[in-house]
Amino acid sequence: xxxxxxxxxxxxxxxxxxxxxxxxxxxxxxxxxxxxxxxxxxxxxxxxxxxxxxxxxxxxxxxxxxxxxxxxxxxxxxxxxxxxxxxxxxxxxxxxxxxxxxxxxxxxxxxxxxxxxxxxxxxxxxxxxxxxxxxxxxxxxxxxxxxxxxxxxxxxxxxxxxxxxxxxxxxxxxxxxxxxxxxxxxxxxxxxxxxxxxxxxxxxxxxxxxxxxxxxxxxxxxxxxxxxxxxxxxxxxxxxxxxxxxxxxxxxxxxxxxxxxxxxxxxxxxxxxxxxxxxxxxxxxxxxxxxxxxxxxxxxxxxxxxxxxxxxxxxxxxxxxxxxxxxxxxxxxxxxxxxxxxxxxxxxxxxxxxxxxxxxxxxxxxxxxxxxxxxxxxxxxxxxxxxxxxxxxxxxxxxxxxxxxxxxxxxxxxxxxxxxxxxxx
Amino acid sequence: xxxxxxxxxxxxxxxxxxxxxxxxxxxxxxxxxxxxxxxxxxxxxxxxxxxxxxxxxxxxxxxxxxxxxxxxxxxxxxxxxxxxxxxxxxxxxxxxxxxxxxxxxxxxxxxxxxxxxxxxxxxxxxxxxxxxxxxxxxxxxxxxxxxxxxxxxxxxxxxxxxxxxxxxxxxxxxxxxxxxxxxxxxxxxxxxxxxxxxxxxxxxxxxxxxxxxxxxxxxxxxxxxxxxxxxxxxxxxxxxxxxxxxxxxxxxxxxxxxxxxxxxxxxxxxxxxxxxxxxxxxxxxxxxxxxxxxxxxxxxxxxxxxxxxxxxxxxxxxxxxxxxxxxxxxxxxxxxxxxxxxxxxxxxxxxxxxxxxxxxxxxxxxxxxxxxxxxxxxxxxxxxxxxxxxxxxxxxxxxxxxxxxxxxxxxxxxxxxxxxxxxxx
Numbered sequence: 024x025x026x027x028x029x030x031x032x033x034x035x036x037x038x039x040x041x042x043x044x045x046x047x048x049x050x051x052x053x054x055x056x057x058x059x060x061x062x063x064x065x066x067x068x069x070x071x072x073x074x075x076x077x078x079x080x081x082x083x084x085x086x087x088x089x090x091x092x093x094x095x096x097x098x099x100x101x102x103x104x105x106x107x108x109x110x111x112x113x114x115x116x117x118x119x120x121x122x123x124x125x126x127x128x129x130x131x132x133x134x135x136x137x138x139x140x141x142x143x144x145x146x147x148x149x150x151x152x153x154x155x156x157x158x159x160x161x162x163x164x165x166x167x168x169x170x171x172x173x174x175x176x177x178x179x180x181x182x183x184x185x186x187x188x189x190x191x192x193x194x195x196x197x198x199x200x201x202x203x204x205x206x207x208x209x210x211x212x213x214x215x216x217x218x219x220x221x222x223x224x225x226x227x228x229x230x231x232x233x234x235x236x237x238x239x240x241x242x243x244x245x246x247x248x249x250x251x252x253x254x255x256x257x258x259x260x261x262x263x264x265x266x267x268x269x270x271x272x273x274x275x276x277x278x279x280x281x282x283x284x285x286x287x288x289x290x291x292x293x294x295x296x297x298x299x300x301x302x303x304x305x306x307x308x309x310x311x312x313x314x315x316x317x318x319x320x321x322x323x324x325x326x327x328x329x330x331x332x333x334x335x336x337x338x339x340x341x342x343x344x345x346x347x348x349x350x351x352x353x354x355x356x357x358x359x360x361x362x363x364x365x366x367x368x369x370x371x372x373x374x375x376x377x378x379x380x381x382x383x384x385x386x387x388x389x390x391x392x393x394x395x396x397x398x399x400x401x402x403x404x405x406x407x408x409x410x411x412x413x414x415x416x417x418x419x420x421x422x423x424x425x426x427x428x429x430x431x432x433x434x435x436x437x438x439x440x441x442x443x444x445x446x447x448x
Numbered sequence: 449x450x451x452x453x454x455x456x457x458x459x460x461x462x463x464x465x466x467x468x469x470x471x472x473x474x475x476x477x478x479x480x481x482x483x484x485x486x487x488x489x490x491x492x493x494x495x496x497x498x499x500x501x502x503x504x505x506x507x508x509x510x511x512x513x514x515x516x517x518x519x520x521x522x523x524x525x526x527x528x529x530x531x532x533x534x535x536x537x538x539x540x541x542x543x544x545x546x547x548x549x550x551x552x553x554x555x556x557x558x559x560x561x562x563x564x565x566x567x568x569x570x571x572x573x574x575x576x577x578x579x580x581x582x583x584x585x586x587x588x589x590x591x592x593x594x595x596x597x598x599x600x601x602x603x604x605x606x607x608x609x610x611x612x613x614x615x616x617x618x619x620x621x622x623x624x625x626x627x628x629x630x631x632x633x634x635x636x637x638x639x640x641x642x643x644x645x646x647x648x649x650x651x652x653x654x655x656x657x658x659x660x661x662x663x664x665x666x667x668x669x670x671x672x673x674x675x676x677x678x679x680x681x682x683x684x685x686x687x688x689x690x691x692x693x694x695x696x697x698x699x700x701x702x703x704x705x706x707x708x709x710x711x712x713x714x715x716x717x718x719x720x721x722x723x724x725x726x727x728x729x730x731x732x733x734x735x736x737x738x739x740x741x742x743x744x745x746x747x748x749x750x751x752x753x754x755x756x757x758x759x760x761x762x763x764x765x766x767x768x769x770x771x772x773x774x775x776x777x778x779x780x781x782x783x784x785x786x787x788x789x790x791x792x793x794x795x796x797x798x799x800x801x802x803x804x805x806x807x808x809x810x811x812x813x814x815x816x817x818x819x820x821x822x823x824x825x826x827x828x829x830x831x832x833x834x835x836x837x838x839x840x841x842x843x844x845x846x847x848x849x850x851x852x853x854x855x856x857x858x859x860x861x862x863x864x865x866x867x868x869x870x871x872x873x
Contacts, residue, residue, distance in 0.1 A: 025686055027712050030621055030655060032587075035562035038719040066512025074515075075507035078731075082500035087491025090499075090701035125550055125703075125725040132724045136586075137460035157723040161561075162457075196455055230455060261450055276515035276730030278550075287452050294463040298582040299557045300550040304729040305701030306503075 033141075039160045057416035059385045059403040062206060062359045068330055069274045070319055077313040081306065089309050093302045095293050097123025097281070101312040105267075105281045108315070112238065113256030114265065119286040122293060125303045127236055127280040130266040131155050133292045133299070134197070134232055135162030144188050144195040146229070148176050150362075150391030150400070152206045155199050155234060165193065166393040173353060175212030176200065178219055185227050198229050203251045204237040204358025207391050207402035211246065211356055217254045224262050231258075236268040236280075237358040239324045242332035245356035261285035269311055271359070272324060277307040331359065331406060337413045338405040345421035349428070359406035362388075364399060365424060371401040374427045383419040458566075464585045482841035484810045484828040487631060487784045493755055494699045495744055502738040506731065514734050518727045520718050522548025522706070526737040530692075530706045533740070537663065538681030539690065544711040547718060550728045552661055552705040555691040556580050558717045558724070559622070559657055560587030569613050569620040571654070573601050575787075575816030575825070577631045580624050580659060590618065591818040598778060600637030601625065603644055610652050623654050628676045629662040629783025632816050632827035636671065636781055642679045649687050656683075661693040661705075662783040664749045667757035670781035686710035694736055696784070697749060702732040756784065756831060762838045763830040770846035774853070784831035787813075789824060790849060796826040799852045808844040 028036070081089050096102065102121045109116045124130040131154065139145065141163035147156065149168035159166055169184055170177045181198075188195050200220065202212040212220070224231045233254050241251055255265040261284075268280035284292065296302075314320050335355050342350065342363065352363045365371065372387040388400025403420075405413055453461070506514050521527065527546045534541045549555040556579065564570065566588035572581065574593035584591055594609055595602045606623075613620050625645070627637040637645070649656045658679050666676055680690040686709075693705035709717065721727075739745050760780050767775065767788065777788045790796065797812040813825025828845075830838055 025710070027686075027710060030563050031716065032561070032563055032565040032568070034565075035716055035720070038562070038716060039723070061517065063517055066509070066516055069509065069512070069515050071507055071509030075504055078503040078507055079500055082496055082503055084491070084494065084496030087494070088701075090494050090699035091491055092486065092488055092695075092700045125729075128726045129724060136457070137463070138455050138457055140457045140459075143457070154723065154726070161720065161723045261452075270517075274515035275517045276513075278725060278727070278729045285450070285452060291456065291460055291463060295460070295586065298464070298579065298586045299554060299724065300703060301553045301579070302703070304550075304703045304732050306732065306735075307729050310731075 034161060034163055037160070037163065039157045056379070056382045056384055057408060057412050057419065059383070059405070059408070059416060059420075061407070062404045063407045064271050064275060064359075065330070065407055066274075068323070068327055070314070070323060073314065073317075073319050074310060077310050077317075078306070081309050081313070089305055091305060093305050093308070095297045095302050096121070096289075097303060098305070098308040098312060101279075101308050101315075102281075104312055104315040109283065112251075112253055114253060114283065116283045117286065120283050120289055122282050122289050122296070123303050123308060124266075124280045124282055124296070125278045125300055126270060126275070127234060127266045127268040127282075128154050128158065129296070129299070130280060130282040130292075131158035131232075131234070133282075133295050134264060135159050135164065136295050137288070137291045138196055138230070139164045140194070142193065144193050146181065146184065146195065146198045147393055148200065148205070149394060150207055150388065150397055151199065151393065152201055152234065153390050156390070156393060159197075159199070168393040171208065171210065173210060175202065175210065175216045176220070178216070178223060181223065182227075185229070195227070195229055197232050198224060199232045199234065200254070201234045201237075202254060203235055204240065204355065204360070206237075206358070207360050207386070207388070208353060208362040209355035209358050209360045210353055211250055214250065214252060217252070218257060221254055221257055221262060225260065231263045232266070233263050234266045236266075236271050238267060239272055240327060240331055240359075241357035242335060242355070243328060244332060245354065250356070255283065264288065269320070272320060272327060273311060273314055277311055278304060279307050279311040334405040334410065334413060335361070337410045338403065338417065341414050341417035345417050346424060349424060359404050361403045361405060363401050363403055365401070366428065367399050368431065369399045369424070369427060371398060374423060377427060378420065378423045381419045381423050383416045383423065385420070459586060459588055462585070462588065464582045481804070481807045481809055482833055482837050482844065484808070484830070484833070484841060484845075486832070487829045488832045489696050489700060489784075490755070490832055491699075493748070493752055495739070495748060498739065498742070498744050499699075499735060502735050502742075503731070506734050506738070514730055516730060518730050518733070520722050520727050521546070521714075522728060523730070523733040523737060526704075526733050526740075527706075529737060529740040534690075534708065537676075537678055539678060539708065541708045542711065545708050545714055547707050547714050547721070548728050548733060549691075549705045549707055549721070550703045550725055551695060551700070552659060552691045552693040552707075553579050553583065554721070554724070555705060555707040555717075556583035556657075556659070558707075558720050559689060560584050560589065561720050562713070562716045563621055563655070564589045565619070567618065569618050571606065571609065571620065571623045572818055573625065573630070574819060575632055575813065575822055576624065576818065577626055577659065578815050580657075581815070581818060584622075584624070593818040596633065596635065598635065600627065600635065600641045601645070603641070603648060606648065607652075610654070620652070620654055622657050623649060624657045624659065625679070626659045626662075627679060628660055629665065629780065629785070631662075631783070632785050632811070632813070633778060633787040634780035634783050634785045635778055636675055639675065639677060642677070643682060646679055646682055646687060650685065656688045657691070658688050659691045661691075661696050663692060664697055665752060665756055665784075666782035667760060667780070668753060669757060670779065675781070680708065689713065694745070697745060697752060698736060698739055702736055703729060704732050704736040759830040759835065759838060760786070762835045763828065763842065766839050766842035770842050771849060774849060784829050786828045786830060788826050788828055790826070791853065792824050793856065794824045794849070794852055796823060799848060802852060803845065803848045806844045806848050808841045808848065810845070
């Protein structure tokens, strides 16, 4: 037998699995389980009829380029569509500042590859999106978390953490933010804080990576379009690398997202993408383009807002009813996620075995925290399951939490005081 | 203005552009040009009607997973199809040794990421595929070329080069080979040499990366299926990482390829792919699966063999007629490429300006050589242009070559003797 570990690169040895992907695989293996784990959009919202019609037209064979290798930067007309959509978000982008990516995950990967040397510091929110954590860790970044308040990252702590690492001789290159309906917390960064974050990045000479997949999915009972104004919209000097995606609005199976960055960086990302996958799927890009051009995306988005708002309400109401005495969470004003804090000492990772027995799953909080905290938190996605399944799943989850607390109380009676709060539990 | 160079990683600074991609962009900008540059399959061979029908069925919305996030390793039924196709090539693969990639370019990227540390040596043929060169260089490998004979890489030189680098304290990890109808030379590695390469890799404790996109595209007037037997078919100990693709047979716009490797390495590639693009396009994978399941791919392949064989014959005949006195090339027994040697001293890179004036382009030879040689060579793809365009393009090319030789003769009269053969020219 060959020992393949001898052949691994240091990056290969250290590769980080995505906690969410693991839960997705697990859910696929358990068909009866009610899954609040993956942040999947609901397929019944997909515009199947229109996609069928569009695909039928594209596949008539009149334009061979639909199924040919295409430009690494993406289908030029699709870039123009993204340029227009950005304008509606207050962002003025030149075409040479834009690039299609195979999902925003690829954008994050390219950022890591082009900008991060091993040991460079990337500042992230506590908690932050696990896909970004994985992309930056796999580029061998040192990830440093900064406390998050209800209106976004804590500026004083951000400044202090930055100073510490600069003093320690480290290069702090990036600040990664999900300003709109963050994964996992569902929080919005306040408008004032967005401006202050941009000013801070200018002073600290750090680039901001603004990851904005949920921008369009605000809930009209709690937020306005104006609340989602991207940091990039006020970026006059090219301080922000902006990522957005069609995965949450059209469909994630089309791996179509885009990034905006200063032209010289886009040139680098383009070159890196060439050797990563040459180009994004031609058919996916064309369907996405037609869906935008024909107004389908614009018609979809208000429907999606109402659809996910209703599911949010169902889940939040069920949680209040079933777990209101034990848990708390920020009320989601958009997006896919509800971020639940259980009593300190509950370990949501350990509790998963019990949850799986009761046929309900979620994503445990700790993988979202680069400082190893967050063990009493969990992310619940309300995007995929039906209202009925959400109600039933929350009932199951409440049973699981109560059983866990009872088991804890029983075991604490026979146990060291304080042992229950060690992070490993 | 922000100086973004200050933010680049060392990998980001050193990123290598693909010469072929650059030519593709150039060709797209010049619609009247006859392009022998990119190795694009011919869209008129694509099974448009069947794809339209398949897409129509898949997009009825009865299976939401078609447009949902999918497993990083790929659609499970598609992996089974690849398992069967490998069996027909003499390769026995377990399912956990297989993974879908977003084109074989992604497979090469993942190999670089998981296995290559900066400075590790990757041995490649002289010449070798530029996409692989870029993927490994961008992983900061040291690429070392080994002379290629008509039946494949020179074993004695391979052994000597390997010894040199081991003696110099370098880690030689990979040997990258395209055994079937290599890009750019069109050459096949002989069956005996394939076995000896595998034995060599065992003795030298090097992994082989076998890149096999053209396997099915042998020309029946010059080769048999048996001539294309993969090295992987005789690999009992897991020494070979095998890559293949549907880009040259179904269509490259579907970014669907696959890799086979020992299960423990596939686990690593899977984890790396998670943070690279999460998963390959769902619609593309499903269309590919249906095309295989319904026998479409098996029906297509013999048609493609005849189609590309005819174009090969047209180009080879035109070249013999127009340039037979000045150029030579190995007769392609499969694949997309004709590899033309011009008289030593002609710089095909420099000649491109003249070629573009005459509205014909190709890929200059030097980027395929990691040792900087190959300046009198050029790669001509016969896959995309029509027979008429091939004839006309070769006529234009012959004019270009003759004009270049005349200009050289004229300038050599006024120039340093020998200056004409310096590599920089």
